[in-house]
Amino acid sequence: MKKEVLRIQGIQKSFDSQAKATQVLKGINFNVHEGEYVAISGPSGCGKSTLLNILGLLDTPDTGEYHIDGSLVSGMNGDQRAEIRSRRIGFVFQAFNLLDDETVVDNVALPLKYRGDNKLQRQARANECLEMVGLADKAGLFPNQLSGGQQQRVSIARALAADSGIMLVDEPTGNLDSKNGDAVMALLDKLNKQGTTIILVTHDPRYAQMAHRQIQLLDGKVLSDVKKGDASVENVFKGAVEKSEEEHA
Numbered sequence: 001m002k003k004e005v006l007r008i009q010g011i012q013k014s015f016d017s018q019a020k021a022t023q024v025l026k027g028i029n030f031n032v033h034e035g036e037y038v039a040i041s042g043p044s045g046c047g048k049s050t051l052l053n054i055l056g057l058l059d060t061p062d063t064g065e066y067h068i069d070g071s072l073v074s075g076m077n078g079d080q081r082a083e084i085r086s087r088r089i090g091f092v093f094q095a096f097n098l099l100d101d102e103t104v105v106d107n108v109a110l111p112l113k114y115r116g117d118n119k120l121q122r123q124a125r126a127n128e129c130l131e132m133v134g135l136a137d138k139a140g141l142f143p144n145q146l147s148g149g150q151q152q153r154v155s156i157a158r159a160l161a162a163d164s165g166i167m168l169v170d171e172p173t174g175n176l177d178s179k180n181g182d183a184v185m186a187l188l189d190k191l192n193k194q195g196t197t198i199i200l201v202t203h204d205p206r207y208a209q210m211a212h213r214q215i216q217l218l219d220g221k222v223l224s225d226v227k228k229g230d231a232s233v234e235n236v237f238k239g240a241v242e243k244s245e246e247e248h249a
């Protein structure tokens with residue numbers, strides 16, 4: 001059995017809006033092992049990005065425990081969380097989040113600044129990552145000189161740079177046409193086969209099915225958590241999703 005990299009237990013999160021607290025996550029539990037490829041899906045507003053932000057230590061839960069590599073991170077202060085985030089987690093966002101006035105190679109090298117690597121080491125590693133995503137020849141260009149699909153591949157190279165092993169990916173194809181979307185998903189698949197643990201938030205059922213495990217959220221809870229090939233369980237959950245959709249119609 002591969003080692004457990006993430007574990008969340010009883011995660012709850014509320015936001016205040018218009019003087020009223022809305023509970024977005026209502027007690028989420030699951031764990032993820034090294035090398036897994038997990039897709040999180042569910043209707044708009046069900047809390048997918050909120051959950052991903054908590055998993056990526058960009059946000060904190062109100063209650064519940066979160067362990068990374070067996071260490072309880074939910075009780076850590078901001079500096080400790082930032083240290084673990086920079087060492088252990090790479091992010092890919094729908095809107096790429098590249099710096100327009102930095103070259104492609106400098107964008108990819110950015111996460112390495114926080115590790116204390118010197119400039120030469122940073123550039124060498126960034127070029128290596130650009131090679132991995134098939135964009136070695138674009139290193140000296142600026143992001144706005146690339147297509148959307150290429151920009152997303154640069155952001156994947158950036159997420160690979162620190163060799164953190166865990167990649168959190170939030171709607172990576174949302175701003176792309178289907179051809180570029182497919183290319184980005186093929187790249188994620190390849191990286192997972194090479195050992196990267198991936199947690200992907202997606203609306204697209206076709207892309208969710210590329211993962212080996214699908215977690216469905218509904219109303220701030222895990223509705224189903226199904227591994228590929230587990231047909232009997234899939235059918236049970238398919239029934240539950242349909243029933244729940246009928247109830248919400």
Ligand SMILES: Nc1ncnc2c1ncn2[C@@H]1O[C@H](COP(=O)(O)OP(=O)(O)OP(=O)(O)O)[C@@H](O)[C@H]1O
Binds near residue numbers: 015043044047051
């Ligand atoms: N910082 C915030 N302050 C107030 N409310 C927030 C905040 N972040 C998220 N929310 C609310 O929490 C709910 C869940 O948002 P979240 O972005 O996690 O959903 P989602 O499932 O990712 O949605 P989508 O699929 O549309 O991206 C929404 O109702 C949203 O308005």
